[in-house]
Amino acid sequence: MIAVVDYGMGNLRSVSKALERVGADTEVTADARTIERADAVVLPGVGAFARCMENLSQSGLEGPVREAAATKPFLGICVGMQILFEESEEFGRVAGLGILPGRVRRFDGAGGTLKVPHMGWNTIEKRGEPPLLAAVEEGARVYFVHSYYVEAGDPEIVAATTTYGSVVCSAAWRKNLFAVQFHPEKSQAVGLAILADFCRLAGAVGRPPA
Amino acid sequence: MTRPYAMLAKRIIPCLDVKGGRVVKGVNFIGLRDAGDPVECAARYDAEGADELTFLDITASHEQRDIIFEIVSATANQAFMPLTVGGGVRREDDVRRLLKAGADKVSINTAAVSDPDFVGAAARRFGAQCIVVAVDARRRGGDLELATDGGGTDGRPAWAGTYPELLVDGASADGWEVYTHGGRRPTGIDVVKWCRRMEELGSGEILLTSMDRDGTKQGYDCHLTAAVSDAVGVPVIASGGVGNPGHMFEGFTKGKADAVLAASIFHYGEYTIAECKEYLVERGVTVRV
Numbered sequence: 422m423i424a425v426v427d428y429g430m431g432n433l434r435s436v437s438k439a440l441e442r443v444g445a446d447t448e449v450t451a452d453a454r455t456i457e458r459a460d461a462v463v464l465p466g467v468g469a470f471a472r473c474m475e476n477l478s479q480s481g482l483e484g485p486v487r488e489a490a491a492t493k494p495f496l497g498i499c500v501g502m503q504i505l506f507e508e509s510e511e512f513g514r515v516a517g518l519g520i521l522p523g524r525v526r527r528f529d530g531a532g533g534t535l536k537v538p539h540m541g542w543n544t545i546e547k548r549g550e551p552p553l554l555a556a557v558e559e560g561a562r563v564y565f566v567h568s569y570y571v572e573a574g575d576p577e578i579v580a581a582t583t584t585y586g587s588v589v590c591s592a593a594w595r596k597n598l599f600a601v602q603f604h605p606e607k608s609q610a611v612g613l614a615i616l617a618d619f620c621r622l623a624g625a626v627g628r629p630p631a
Numbered sequence: 632m633t634r635p636y637a638m639l640a641k642r643i644i645p646c647l648d649v650k651g652g653r654v655v656k657g658v659n660f661i662g663l664r665d666a667g668d669p670v671e672c673a674a675r676y677d678a679e680g681a682d683e684l685t686f687l688d689i690t691a692s693h694e695q696r697d698i699i700f701e702i703v704s705a706t707a708n709q710a711f712m713p714l715t716v717g718g719g720v721r722r723e724d725d726v727r728r729l730l731k732a733g734a735d736k737v738s739i740n741t742a743a744v745s746d747p748d749f750v751g752a753a754a755r756r757f758g759a760q761c762i763v764v765a766v767d768a769r770r771r772g773g774d775l776e777l778a779t780d781g782g783g784t785d786g787r788p789a790w791a792g793t794y795p796e797l798l799v800d801g802a803s804a805d806g807w808e809v810y811t812h813g814g815r816r817p818t819g820i821d822v823v824k825w826c827r828r829m830e831e832l833g834s835g836e837i838l839l840t841s842m843d844r845d846g847t848k849q850g851y852d853c854h855l856t857a858a859v860s861d862a863v864g865v866p867v868i869a870s871g872g873v874g875n876p877g878h879m880f881e882g883f884t885k886g887k888a889d890a891v892l893a894a895s896i897f898h899y900g901e902y903t904i905a906e907c908k909e910y911l912v913e914r915g916v917t918v919r920v
Contacts (some may be wrong), residue, residue: 434733438708468758530864538760538835540866542640542919562919566760584638607713
């Protein structure tokens with residue numbers, strides 16, 4: 422079973438429906454024990470970094486999420502990726518979970534020439550062979566919506582980069598821990614293929630995709 | 632294209648008008664069991680390579696307003712692409728329910744004019760990335776007879792006196808004016824200043840419709856689109872007037888739009904999304920193929 426962590430930050434329906442579409446037994450949950458017994462965990466997130474951190478801590482799920490990120494297949498999506506890092510410069514400085522080294526910075530609008538949010542379909546360039554992105558072919562596009570991006574503190578964890586004004590980290594990977602800035606659940610066939618690979622890594626595929 | 636982010640694709644967004652749970656403006660897909668079913672139409676556009684999809688709910692009667700939530704939810708269950716829903720969004724609870732049903736973005740039009748702070752409150756609560764402000768613009772000095780609600784300042788919001796800097800310049804006939812109620816009611820608000828204000832309040836995107844061009848198939852108002860796109864730092868969607876892929880090319884180049892909205896040219900099967908993208912690729916526009 423894959424647990425999708427519900428800590429009051431936005432729409433989890435698309436994520437759980439997309440996981441179900443690729444055959445995973447999925448549970449949207451705010452329950453610590455469900456996260457503990459899950460084979461794999463997905464941490465979504467939209468909106469403000471600080472609000473995500475606050476909600477995660479108030480929900481009492483920070484401990485189980487840390488534990489899962491250290492021990493089982495884990496996927497952070499969008500702000501759910503960002504809060505895995507050390508800090509964000511959104512509204513001054515806000516501490517993240519600090520599980521991965523690096524910080525979250527705002528896109529510089531380059532004097533109005535760069536539209537922020539970075540919104541739409543962009544390409545990702547893989548670094549090495551991250552198993553989560555095995556199905557992503559060169560030039561394939563995924564859907565992004567974000568105003569802040571991850572500046573990884575260790576080049577070893579960068580699984581993919583995307584060019585928007587500058588080159589930013591659009592996917593991170595360390596052992597069992599995966600994180601993507603884009604929205605696989607909104608990226609049509611490419612996104613579903615990524616989620617299917619996550620499910621395979623988690624050994625959680627119940628049935629073939631419809 | 633002088634912008635430094637050539638890798639981000641320009642978006643093509645079909646828009647479906649929905650009334651009482653049915654698609655209006657006669658969608659004419661071949662092979663659909665029910666061409667009036669918004670969920671089936673959405674699935675078709677998903678399969679055809681639309682970059683996003685927009686539902687505009689034009690249901691007038693209060694009793695039927697909840698149908699849109701079911702449609703959004705049924706669509707989101709099967710189409711794994713970004714979905715924007717607008718029409719009649721007046722309260723934070725409308726935004727919350729649409730997002731919960733599976734919308735990724737919610738567009739706000741008339742309610743933004745009557746209460747700009749609503750945009751700010753919604754952006755703070757749900758995140759700027761999911762708040763789109765829809766602006767209906769009409770060129771000043773244009774055909775004022777279309778202003779059936781009397782023209783002039785009838786539609787001017789109550790706060791207008793407090794923020795004179797957002798109003799059109801009475802000494803000049805240049806520029807564009809914000810209209811509400813489907814382009815019938817003038818507000819006295821200047822479009823470019825308004826879009827800047829909406830960005831400040833937290834709108835993550837502007838959906839800009841030229842009421843002069845809407846339904847004409849003469850092309851987007853590229854002067855309007857470029858004026859707004861240059862003035863704001865958030866993405867701008869051009870809308871109103873598209874009749875062929877050449878208009879989309881102009882919208883992206885002359886109009887500097889980040890995305891284009893289209894309804895009838897797709898609904899009536901005049902062009903497919905793939906044909907439009909092929910045309911754009913041949914002319915050097917980055918799109919997702």
